[in-house]
Every structure is written in structure tokens, then in C-alpha cells.
Amino acid sequence: MKAPRNKRSMGKKNPRWNRQVFGGFFLFILVVVFLLFVFRFSYIVISGHVNDENLTQKASALYDSSTVLRAKRGTIYDANGAPIAEDSATYSVYAVLDKNYTGINDKKLYVTDKAKVATILSKYLPLDKAAILKRLNPANSKTFQVEFGSAGKGLSLTIKQAINKANLNGVYFTETPSRLYPNGIFASHQIGLAQQQNATTKGGTAQNLAGVMGLEKTLNSTLTGTNGVKKIKEDSYGYQLPHTQAKQKAAKNGQDVYLTLDxxxxxxxxxxxxxxxxxxxxxxxxxxxxxxxxxxxxxxxxxxxxxxxxxxxxxxxxxxxxxxxxxxxxxxxxxxxxxxxxxxxxxxxxxxxxxxxxxxxxxxxxxxxxxxxxxxxxxxxxxxxxxxxxxxxxxxxxxxxxxxxxxxxxxxxxxxxxxxxxxxxxxxxxxxxxxxxxxxxxxxxxxxxxxxxxxxxxxxxxxxxxxxxxxxxxxxxxxxxxxxxxxxxxxxxxxxxxxxxxxxxxxxxxxxxxxxxxxxxxxxxxxxxxxxxxxxxxxxxxxxxxxxxxxxxxxxxxxxxxxxxxxxxxxxxxxxxxxxxxxxxxxxxxxxxxxxxxxxxGTSTADTQTTMPSISGKTVSAATAALTKAGIQTVQIGTGDTVVQQMPLANEVILDDQRAMLLTNGAMTMPDVTGWSKSDILKLAELTGKQITIKGTGYATKQSLAAKGLLNSAKTITVTLSKP
The missing domain is CATH 3.40.710.10 (DD-peptidase/beta-lactamase superfamily)
Known part of the structure; x- marks a missing residue:
């Protein structure tokens, strides 16, 4: 007769018993984890914090939008109250090409008619239609957006508004704060210059102007204001959430400076x-x-x-x-x-x-x-x-x-x-x-x-x-x-x-x-x-x-x-x-x-002197008519029908023998400079951005690029002067 087995040995080999032990242990672990989760969740709900971060604030921040309200830089005036330096803005144009760029209800926010865009832009930029179309059809088909080089930058508000009137899909502008010096060369080193710099505030980063030379620099703290901020709650489309109010701290503009200059x-x-x-x-x-x-x-x-x-x-x-x-x-x-x-x-x-x-x-x-x-x-x-x-x-x-x-x-x-x-x-x-x-x-x-x-x-x-x-x-x-x-x-x-x-x-x-x-x-x-x-x-x-x-x-x-x-x-x-x-x-x-x-x-007759009118943005025919009526000689530089830049600038004094140069849209062309002074030729170079080499003294008698020749096609331009 065999001896009976040890009960412990039998238990260890009993599968059912093993499963019960393991199941109980696993259930215990689950209960502990669940209790920890409940405790952690309760803590988060009650305290509103995770890892020292305020969840309420973090959730609210998802809908918060802050905008910097840029302070206006103070204006510099002459002795009679005419502005010498004042706040302004310039604009750069760009075009979005990506067809995935859509808005609410799948509104198309990209360029849908490239030919129309090229036609309109060629009226206001110193680029012809073919050059613009080439930029609108880049080699890389995945290009999101394109710009138009220097021709599409530094545009005036007048030109921006004219382009906007055409309601072009996919054409947008970026605004850049700038300083307007309406008199051009006017005690330039004494007045000085203000240029862009990035300023960080609670509302974000904004481009501000700061003086870098002249009175703009020495009086920078006087001229510079304090930016404000506007905070709103908005949805993913950028619309303000209902039943919310905007919070705003107004910008404090800079102080205005009056000079003794006449x-x-x-x-x-x-x-x-x-x-x-x-x-x-x-x-x-x-x-x-x-x-x-x-x-x-x-x-x-x-x-x-x-x-x-x-x-x-x-x-x-x-x-x-x-x-x-x-x-x-x-x-x-x-x-x-x-x-x-x-x-x-x-x-x-x-x-x-x-x-x-x-x-x-x-x-x-x-x-x-x-x-x-x-x-x-x-x-x-x-x-x-x-x-x-x-x-x-x-x-x-x-x-x-x-x-x-x-x-x-x-x-x-x-x-x-x-x-x-x-x-x-x-x-x-x-x-x-x-x-x-x-x-x-x-x-x-x-x-x-x-x-x-x-x-x-x-x-x-x-x-x-x-x-x-x-x-x-x-x-x-x-x-x-x-x-x-x-x-x-x-x-x-x-x-x-x-x-x-x-x-x-x-x-x-x-x-x-x-x-x-x-x-x-x-x-x-x-x-x-x-x-x-x-x-x-x-x-x-x-x-x-x-x-x-x-x-x-x-x-x-x-x-x-x-x-x-x-x-x-x-x-x-x-x-x-x-x-x-x-x-x-x-x-x-x-x-x-x-x-x-x-x-x-009180005997001066100088107040009758001719001043240059503002003609940028006008048609060539209208600008020429206005200047001719004022007795001012005109020279057209470009093949277009709209004036995009002028020289001299608006309000500058025009001398009896001085020429007004009109840079138009379309391709830039070389004028006939025969009889021009060195000063006029330097102004032509300034207006077109081209390097012109001047040889000799006196007045222009020869030019290496013939009249009506394309300026962009010439690597070098030489003008020879001779004394009469």
C-alpha cells in the first residue's frame, strides 16, 4: 500500500489553484493602479495642476490670441510744422500657389488665374507680364508661395490699394513699419535715420523703428512710444469666441519733435x-x-x-x-x-x-x-x-x-x-x-x-x-x-x-x-x-x-x-x-x-518756386500732363502705362532745367541721355538701381546702351561726358 502525497506538493501542481493565486494577485494590482489613477485624477481636478503647470491657464491659452499694438514713432517737424520724418508703412507683395490653401467652405485662397494676376501686377511693378508669369510657374510644383524680388518690395499704400481693387485670389501683402522722409535729401545726416528692429512684449514680437544716426538716434527715447497689446479668445478659424470680450492695453505714441530748420x-x-x-x-x-x-x-x-x-x-x-x-x-x-x-x-x-x-x-x-x-x-x-x-x-x-x-x-x-x-x-x-x-x-x-x-x-x-x-x-x-x-x-x-x-x-x-x-x-x-x-x-x-x-x-x-x-x-x-x-x-x-x-x-519771390507733385500710381499720360502744365520736363523710363516711382520725390523743389524721371511698370528702358548733366545721370542710376559708369566732364554725348534698350539686359552701362 502506497503512502499518501504531501498536500503542499499537491497544491503546487494543481493548475486551478495556481490560477486562483495569480488572478487574485493581478486583481490586487489592478485595484491599486485604479486607486492611484482615481487619486491622481481627483488631485488634478481639484488642484488644476500637472507638473506645476496650471491646466486651466493652459487650456485657456489654446484660445487666447495676443496682438501687439504698435506705438507710433513721433514725427519730426520743421520750424513751420511741416513733417520732415514721420511714421509710415511699406508693403511687399507675394502670391500663394498651393492648392491646399483654402478657407471656410473650401474657399480658394491660392492663385486661381495666373494670367490675370500677371496682367494686374505688371501695371504696378517694374516687371513685365512674362517675367511675372515665370515666377508664378516655378520649376518646383510643390512651392507654397512666390515673391517678386526687389520689384515687389517697398510698395506704397497707394499701389497696394490699387492692386487690392482687382480682387486677385492668392495675392497678399506683408506690412513693414517704415519711416517716411518726404523731403528726400534734407539735412540728412543731421535728421538721421530710423530703421527696423524687433521688439518683444507680452503681446508677442513686433517690428519697431529705432534711431541709428542723427537726431533720430539722440532723441530716440523721446520719439519712441510704448507698444500696447490686444488679447481675445478665438476659435481655430480666427474668429472671436462668443460671449467673450477683448482685453486691450492701448499703445502710447512717441513724442513729436519740432526743429528750428526753415x-x-x-x-x-x-x-x-x-x-x-x-x-x-x-x-x-x-x-x-x-x-x-x-x-x-x-x-x-x-x-x-x-x-x-x-x-x-x-x-x-x-x-x-x-x-x-x-x-x-x-x-x-x-x-x-x-x-x-x-x-x-x-x-x-x-x-x-x-x-x-x-x-x-x-x-x-x-x-x-x-x-x-x-x-x-x-x-x-x-x-x-x-x-x-x-x-x-x-x-x-x-x-x-x-x-x-x-x-x-x-x-x-x-x-x-x-x-x-x-x-x-x-x-x-x-x-x-x-x-x-x-x-x-x-x-x-x-x-x-x-x-x-x-x-x-x-x-x-x-x-x-x-x-x-x-x-x-x-x-x-x-x-x-x-x-x-x-x-x-x-x-x-x-x-x-x-x-x-x-x-x-x-x-x-x-x-x-x-x-x-x-x-x-x-x-x-x-x-x-x-x-x-x-x-x-x-x-x-x-x-x-x-x-x-x-x-x-x-x-x-x-x-x-x-x-x-x-x-x-x-x-x-x-x-x-x-x-x-x-x-x-x-x-x-x-x-x-x-x-x-x-x-x-519781405521782398523774396522764392515762394513761387516749382515743387514736384506726387504722381506715383498715376497713369503716364495723366502724370505727364500734370508735369507739363507745371512747366517740368519729363522722361519716361519703362514700357508700362503706370508710374511706380518718381524722381524727384513729391514736394522737392524743381529747378528750371531739372528733369522729372518717371519709372513705370513693365520692362525698364534706357532713356536718351544726350545733353544730360552728371547730376541727372546719377539720379537715373539711383532711380533704376543700375550701375552707370560716367567718364569725362560736362554733358552726356555718348551712351553704351542705346535709347529704349532694356536696362536689365545690360551688365554695364557707360555714359561719356564732354564739355560744350
């Missing part, structure tokens, strides 16, 4: 400067017209310059040379030497001296004509601009007293005129020879604005006024106005001294031996002083040589008895010096000073 005088100065630049090709040219009683700058410009509206000419030359460049002023500095000696009681006009040359501290100083004028009284040293005479005057004054007066006139100190990039200047004053040559403007480095500030003391009874270009700032939100009052920085000389210097400056203009005979203006008394300064050799070794390697200058004050205007012009290294320097500078000085004086006396 557009009538500023525009005229720019025209005169451009003419001299074209004819004589100086390396640099500066001019400032100021009211010496207040220090207010009425007109200011420089060459090289640029057009802030188009960017043409900007390149790498970003300096405001009126404050950013220091230079040796030459004989114009004799005004301050003479004033210092008179004021100190050290000027003895009847004392004779031997002109021609003098040796000081081992250095020989020559008069500008080398041989001098024999033995003459010191009273003739100023109108003759004798360097030797002024060395004598400086020696009588004494080096310490002379340096004291230089500091009284605020040289070697910034004027703080709000113009950007200002430097302080410098002086070499260690040796006796250094001290001597500063008397006639060598060995001392100044800025144009330092000179203008000093000139006010002569023209304003000894009171020296800080140069001022901003007159007031207004807040459009609050209506608050902050006025900039004229600021006197010192009284370096007495009233009687200033009067005596003005009288001696008249001798420069009217004495037969004066150096300023070219600056006489019939009907007005003008006090002047001329200057011819040597230029330091940048490679060392003294000064540059050659007839044109100088900084030529003139300052004039009028009316001489009680000046209301001070005009200072400097010209560096004219490359085509076909006239004496005084004659060249008089081409700016005389007409501008006369116009200012005429305005003051």
Missing part, C-alpha cells in the same frame, strides 16, 4: 550744395545758416550726403561732419584772434610790421602770397589775411591770454547741440611756434558747430549762444509741450569789441585789397572772413601740397550793422577746381544769404 532755406541750400558738389567735386562740403541772436540753426547740410527715403548714397559714411569731424580752420580763426586782442586792449592797429615772413621758435611762417605786401600797419593784416600780421598780434596778446580767450570762446569743448557723434577738438600749444600758428587757424582742431557757436559772440554783441536745432517737444497723449529756450554759454568779449570786429569784417568784403570781394550782395551790407587751411598729411610729415589740397572757407554775417544771419561754408579738396575757391563758395553763399535777407525784408 524748409524754404534748407531746401534751397540742398540744391545749391548739390550743384557745387556736381561741378567741383569736393571731398567734403559743409554749410550752416544760423540766427546768432538765438543760436537757432535755420539750415544745415553736408556733402557727401544721402537720401533717407531711398537709402541712396548712405554707404559707410554715417558721420555728421558738422560735429563729428575736427579740422584746422585756417584764416577764419583770425576773427577770434582779433577779437581777443581788441578785448584785452592789446591791439594796436597803427603799428607797422614787415609782412612776407617771420621766424618763430625755429619755424618760418609765410604770408599766403609768400612775398607779402612790404611794411604795412596791423590794421591791414585782417582784410589782407596776413599770417605774419597775426603772429605779431598773438605775440602782443601773449600765449596765456590767448589760450584764456580760446577757452572763453568754448573751443576744445562740445557744444551739446543734440547732434550725434560730437567731438571736442584739440590744440597744440606746447611750443612757441605752435602758439603762433594757432593765431591763423593751424595747430588747433575745431568742429563746424564750435565755430558757429563762437561766431554768435561776434554777431550778438559779445553774447555767445549755444547752437540749437530743437525748438520744442510735444506729447500727443497729454498735450504737454516742452520748449527749448535759447541758451547763452558765455560772454567772451564786450559789445564794443564785437562791433569793432564786425567793422573790420566789412573791410574784408569791401576794401579793394580785401579777400572777400566775391561775397558782396547788392542791397545789403555783408561782413565776411575767408579762410584757406592746410590739411595735415595723414601719413605724417607736415601738410599736403597742391593747389586743391586745402580746406577753403568763408563766414558771413548780415546785415553787418546788426546781424540776423551767420552763414559758414567749408569746402575740402575740390577735385575739379576750375574756378577760384572764393568764386566756388560764392555760388552757395550769395544766393542763400540773399534769400534769407529777402525773406526777412
Amino acid at each position: 524748409s524754404r532755406l534748407q531746401t534751397y541750400l540742398e540744391t545749391l550744395m548739390s550743384n557745387v558738389q556736381t561741378k567741383y567735386q569736393p571731398e567734403q562740403l559743409n554749410a550752416v545758416l544760423m540766427n546768432p541772436k538765438t543760436g537757432q540753426i535755420l539750415a544745415a547740410s553736408q556733402r557727401p550726403t544721402f537720401n533717407p527715403e531711398t537709402g541712396s548714397g548712405l554707404g559707410s559714411f554715417w558721420r555728421d561732419t558738422l560735429v563729428g569731424d575736427s579740422y584746422e580752420p585756417g584764416s577764419v580763426m583770425k576773427i577770434f584772434t582779433l577779437a581777443s586782442a581788441i578785448d584785452a586792449g592789446k591791439y594796436q592797429p597803427d603799428t607797422p610790421y614787415q609782412s612776407g615772413q617771420v621766424t618763430v621758435g625755429g619755424t618760418t611762417v609765410h604770408d599766403w602770397n609768400q612775398t607779402g605786401w612790404g611794411t604795412i600797419p596791423l590794421s591791414k593784416a585782417f582784410p589782407l589775411s596776413s599770417n605774419v600780421g597775426f603772429v605779431k598780434i598773438e605775440q602782443t596778446l601773449g600765449k596765456d591770454k590767448w589760450l584764456e580767450y580760446l577757452k572763453k570762446f568754448q573751443f576744445m569743448s562740445k557744444t551739446k547741440s543734440l547732434l550725434s557723434g560730437e567731438v571736442s577738438g584739440s590744440i597744440q600749444f606746447e611750443h612757441t611756434s605752435d602758439q603762433a600758428v594757432t593765431s591763423f587757424g593751424q595747430g588747433i582742431n575745431v568742429t563746424v558747430m564750435q565755430m558757429m557757436q563762437g561766431f554768435t559772440a561776434i554777431a550778438n554783441n559779445g553774447k555767445e549762444m549755444q547752437p540749437q536745432i530743437v525748438s520744442k517737444v510735444t506729447d500727443p497723449t497729454t498735450g504737454k509741450t516742452t520748449k527749448y529756450k535759447p541758451h547763452q554759454v558765455g560772454t567772451p568779449i564786450s559789445k564794443s569789441t564785437a562791433s569793432q570786429v564786425l567793422q573790420d569784417m566789412q573791410d574784408v568784403t569791401y576794401k579793394s585789397y580785401g579777400t572777400g570781394l566775391s561775397y558782396q550782395i547788392p542791397g545789403y551790407k555783408i561782413a565776411t572772413k575767408t579762410g584757406t587751411a592746410q590739411i595735415s598729411n595723414p601719413n605724417g610729415g607736415g601738410y599736403l601740397t597742391g593747389d586743391n589740397n586745402y580746406i577753403f572757407s568763408v563766414v558771413g554775417m548780415a546785415p553787418a550793422s546788426d546781424p540776423k544771419y551767420v552763414l559758414y561754408i567749408t569746402m575740402k579738396q575740390p577735385q575739379n577746381m576750375s574756378q577760384p575757391a572764393s568764386e566756388i563758395l560764392s555760388e552757395i553763399f550769395n544766393p542763400l544769404m540773399k534769400r534769407a535777407l529777402d525773406y526777412d525784408s
Whole structure:
């Protein structure tokens, strides 16, 4: 008889028992997991958080939409309230080709009629229909959208609206904030430039404008506003959810800035400067017209310059040379030497001296004509601009007293005129020879604005006024106005001294031996002083040589008895010096000073000058008719029937012999430039964006691309000038 089996051994081999054990264990695990899930779910429901994230906020964010409300940048106005720089927008056009791009109810949002799109766009873009069709039929059939290169960018609101009227499926625009400079070249380096930058706010990222040079930069915090934000709840189609309200924080616009510039005088100065630049090709040219009683700058410009509206000419030359460049002023500095000696009681006009040359501290100083004028009284040293005479005057004054007066006139100190990039200047004053040559403007480095500030003391009874270009700032939100009052920085000389210097400056203009005979203006008394300064050799070794390697200058004050205007012009290294320097500078000085004086006396007829109307977006026939009626010559550049760009820009002054260039839609074509000046050809290059090489001087006689030839087909274009 067999022995009975162990019960435990039997249980382990019993499948039913094993299943029961495993089932119970699995059920236990499921209950635990379920309880954990219930606990976790209950926690989430009660707390509304997962991993420290607020689910309520996260779910709400799925429907939240935030839009940045861009603040308007403040406008810059001239003295009469005309805008110089203001907020605007440009537009870029693009076309969606992807047939999957549809809206509600399968509305087609892509281009459905390429031929129609090409026809309409060719009316407003400088591209012909064939070129546009080629872009609308790219090699890659999966292309989502196409753009139209530079031809489709920078479009005006007028052109955008005209294209929109055609209701083209699949054609869209992107808006870019921009700065409008309606006057084109207009104190460009002084006004400056504002460009785009990305600004991040709670509402998202927006493109804002920021000043990068000139007053746009120095007053950036004043001009820049604060962006706002608009928040709404919307569905997947972009519509606001019912029973919800928009939350909005309004944008705060920037403040408006009013300048002292007079557009009538500023525009005229720019025209005169451009003419001299074209004819004589100086390396640099500066001019400032100021009211010496207040220090207010009425007109200011420089060459090289640029057009802030188009960017043409900007390149790498970003300096405001009126404050950013220091230079040796030459004989114009004799005004301050003479004033210092008179004021100190050290000027003895009847004392004779031997002109021609003098040796000081081992250095020989020559008069500008080398041989001098024999033995003459010191009273003739100023109108003759004798360097030797002024060395004598400086020696009588004494080096310490002379340096004291230089500091009284605020040289070697910034004027703080709000113009950007200002430097302080410098002086070499260690040796006796250094001290001597500063008397006639060598060995001392100044800025144009330092000179203008000093000139006010002569023209304003000894009171020296800080140069001022901003007159007031207004807040459009609050209506608050902050006025900039004229600021006197010192009284370096007495009233009687200033009067005596003005009288001696008249001798420069009217004495037969004066150096300023070219600056006489019939009907007005003008006090002047001329200057011819040597230029330091940048490679060392003294000064540059050659007839044109100088900084030529003139300052004039009028009316001489009680000046209301001070005009200072400097010209560096004219490359085509076909006239004496005084004659060249008089081409700016005389007409501008006369116009200012005429305005003051109420006798000016300049208000009848022709200004360029706005013709962009008009048909060629309508634009031509309007310009012809105004007596303006027109040149069409392009095969189309609609004007897409114009040169000059709207509201610019048109000279009697100036051409208005009309760039149309369609293919760009070369005009017949026979008889054109260099200035006109440069404007053609600016308008078309083509590189044109100019050879010779005078007026155009040959062109490498024939009239009506396609500009886009020519790699290089050469225009030859010849003198008549």
C-alpha cells in the first residue's frame, strides 16, 4: 500500500489553484493602479495642476490670441510744422500657389488665374507680364508661395490699394513699419535715420523703428512710444469666441519733435550744395545758416550726403561732419584772434610790421602770397589775411591770454547741440611756434558747430549762444509741450569789441585789397572772413601740397550793422577746381544769404518756386500732363502705362532745367541721355538701381546702351561726358 502525497506538493501542481493565486494577485494590482489613477485624477481636478503647470491657464491659452499694438514713432517737424520724418508703412507683395490653401467652405485662397494676376501686377511693378508669369510657374510644383524680388518690395499704400481693387485670389501683402522722409535729401545726416528692429512684449514680437544716426538716434527715447497689446479668445478659424470680450492695453505714441530748420532755406541750400558738389567735386562740403541772436540753426547740410527715403548714397559714411569731424580752420580763426586782442586792449592797429615772413621758435611762417605786401600797419593784416600780421598780434596778446580767450570762446569743448557723434577738438600749444600758428587757424582742431557757436559772440554783441536745432517737444497723449529756450554759454568779449570786429569784417568784403570781394550782395551790407587751411598729411610729415589740397572757407554775417544771419561754408579738396575757391563758395553763399535777407525784408519771390507733385500710381499720360502744365520736363523710363516711382520725390523743389524721371511698370528702358548733366545721370542710376559708369566732364554725348534698350539686359552701362 502506497503512502499518501504531501498536500503542499499537491497544491503546487494543481493548475486551478495556481490560477486562483495569480488572478487574485493581478486583481490586487489592478485595484491599486485604479486607486492611484482615481487619486491622481481627483488631485488634478481639484488642484488644476500637472507638473506645476496650471491646466486651466493652459487650456485657456489654446484660445487666447495676443496682438501687439504698435506705438507710433513721433514725427519730426520743421520750424513751420511741416513733417520732415514721420511714421509710415511699406508693403511687399507675394502670391500663394498651393492648392491646399483654402478657407471656410473650401474657399480658394491660392492663385486661381495666373494670367490675370500677371496682367494686374505688371501695371504696378517694374516687371513685365512674362517675367511675372515665370515666377508664378516655378520649376518646383510643390512651392507654397512666390515673391517678386526687389520689384515687389517697398510698395506704397497707394499701389497696394490699387492692386487690392482687382480682387486677385492668392495675392497678399506683408506690412513693414517704415519711416517716411518726404523731403528726400534734407539735412540728412543731421535728421538721421530710423530703421527696423524687433521688439518683444507680452503681446508677442513686433517690428519697431529705432534711431541709428542723427537726431533720430539722440532723441530716440523721446520719439519712441510704448507698444500696447490686444488679447481675445478665438476659435481655430480666427474668429472671436462668443460671449467673450477683448482685453486691450492701448499703445502710447512717441513724442513729436519740432526743429528750428526753415524748409524754404534748407531746401534751397540742398540744391545749391548739390550743384557745387556736381561741378567741383569736393571731398567734403559743409554749410550752416544760423540766427546768432538765438543760436537757432535755420539750415544745415553736408556733402557727401544721402537720401533717407531711398537709402541712396548712405554707404559707410554715417558721420555728421558738422560735429563729428575736427579740422584746422585756417584764416577764419583770425576773427577770434582779433577779437581777443581788441578785448584785452592789446591791439594796436597803427603799428607797422614787415609782412612776407617771420621766424618763430625755429619755424618760418609765410604770408599766403609768400612775398607779402612790404611794411604795412596791423590794421591791414585782417582784410589782407596776413599770417605774419597775426603772429605779431598773438605775440602782443601773449600765449596765456590767448589760450584764456580760446577757452572763453568754448573751443576744445562740445557744444551739446543734440547732434550725434560730437567731438571736442584739440590744440597744440606746447611750443612757441605752435602758439603762433594757432593765431591763423593751424595747430588747433575745431568742429563746424564750435565755430558757429563762437561766431554768435561776434554777431550778438559779445553774447555767445549755444547752437540749437530743437525748438520744442510735444506729447500727443497729454498735450504737454516742452520748449527749448535759447541758451547763452558765455560772454567772451564786450559789445564794443564785437562791433569793432564786425567793422573790420566789412573791410574784408569791401576794401579793394580785401579777400572777400566775391561775397558782396547788392542791397545789403555783408561782413565776411575767408579762410584757406592746410590739411595735415595723414601719413605724417607736415601738410599736403597742391593747389586743391586745402580746406577753403568763408563766414558771413548780415546785415553787418546788426546781424540776423551767420552763414559758414567749408569746402575740402575740390577735385575739379576750375574756378577760384572764393568764386566756388560764392555760388552757395550769395544766393542763400540773399534769400534769407529777402525773406526777412519781405521782398523774396522764392515762394513761387516749382515743387514736384506726387504722381506715383498715376497713369503716364495723366502724370505727364500734370508735369507739363507745371512747366517740368519729363522722361519716361519703362514700357508700362503706370508710374511706380518718381524722381524727384513729391514736394522737392524743381529747378528750371531739372528733369522729372518717371519709372513705370513693365520692362525698364534706357532713356536718351544726350545733353544730360552728371547730376541727372546719377539720379537715373539711383532711380533704376543700375550701375552707370560716367567718364569725362560736362554733358552726356555718348551712351553704351542705346535709347529704349532694356536696362536689365545690360551688365554695364557707360555714359561719356564732354564739355560744350
